[in-house]
Amino acid sequence: MADTAVATPVAHDDHSDHGAHHTSTGLSNNKLAMWMFLGSECLLFGGLISTYMLYRGRHSENLGPDQVWDIPFTSASSFVLLMSSLTMVLAVTSANRADDRNTKVWLSVTALLGALFVAGQVYEFTTFYREGLGFTTSLFSSSFYTLTGFHGVHVTVGIIMLMSLVGMISKNRVPGSKAETVELFGLYWHFVDVVWILIFTLVYLIPA
Amino acid sequence: MTATDTSAHDDTHQEHGLSDLGYVKIAIALAIVTAIEVALSYTQDQLGALFLPLLLILMGVKFFSVVLYFMHLKFDNRLFSVMFYIGIVLAVGCYCVALASMHFFSA
Numbered sequence: 531m532a533d534t535a536v537a538t539p540v541a542h543d544d545h546s547d548h549g550a551h552h553t554s555t556g557l558s559n560n561k562l563a564m565w566m567f568l569g570s571e572c573l574l575f576g577g578l579i580s581t582y583m584l585y586r587g588r589h590s591e592n593l594g595p596d597q598v599w600d601i602p603f604t605s606a607s608s609f610v611l612l613m614s615s616l617t618m619v620l621a622v623t624s625a626n627r628a629d630d631r632n633t634k635v636w637l638s639v640t641a642l643l644g645a646l647f648v649a650g651q652v653y654e655f656t657t658f659y660r661e662g663l664g665f666t667t668s669l670f671s672s673s674f675y676t677l678t679g680f681h682g683v684h685v686t687v688g689i690i691m692l693m694s695l696v697g698m699i700s701k702n703r704v705p706g707s708k709a710e711t712v713e714l715f716g717l718y719w720h721f722v723d724v725v726w727i728l729i730f731t732l733v734y735l736i737p738a
Numbered sequence: 739m740t741a742t743d744t745s746a747h748d749d750t751h752q753e754h755g756l757s758d759l760g761y762v763k764i765a766i767a768l769a770i771v772t773a774i775e776v777a778l779s780y781t782q783d784q785l786g787a788l789f790l791p792l793l794l795i796l797m798g799v800k801f802f803s804v805v806l807y808f809m810h811l812k813f814d815n816r817l818f819s820v821m822f823y824i825g826i827v828l829a830v831g832c833y834c835v836a837l838a839s840m841h842f843f844s845a
Contacts, residue, residue, distance in 0.1 A: 565818045569825025576829030616765035731797040735779040
């Protein structure tokens, strides 16, 4: 009872904690946990980006970033991932309106754009490998493949989660608040996009 | 609050944030900023010392646009912002110290 009395004003002031009136903070525990997870992910990607920055100059004469990068291609990939953030946020607003049909459409489009980005990354890795840049070729290549590979795995996991969510919405098997579930998936997806914004500038656009 | 009330609230998840058109405008702005970033990377010789700060500022603009608007941090409870920014501050602080100890900035 005391919890409800404390929590209710906070919940209605912030419009951020749907279906969370039973918690002591008045906020959704699921959403709080997701934000904590994303905060911890900052440390993971911070470590990987720092390692790359440290080793980006450690390569042979003809297999460095300036020789292998294809900026127009990577820019197109970045554009695709940015647009997937737009479709994701449109899925969230559709879910807020309890519009299941549009939610599924936008989630599917987001997964498709994510798959296009991953396909581009696979093509890029294959091209680099054919040019002689293997995982163990240099410290530069190891740190580059680890960083971008980890990001690619995050996108891939996101695609699997999105498709699962589409299936769950179709069968009406989403536990709890559907809108909040879509919003949590959205937070993860936007975080993956935010990390790519950093990688694109720090890794691809700033010369070694 | 009864279970029925909670359920009703869940089904009509309250709208917060921008309209769909607002999100489209932000996405267009993000695409334009990305194009400017790419254009800058081709003119780094002309820009000289301005190149790096400009690129980092544009990166920051894109980063916070997504975090504040697409991730709704601007409209949500401050506790969510605290959770996220603690992670960022810890990461930036910790790894800047680590890089400095390896003479990254002096090199």
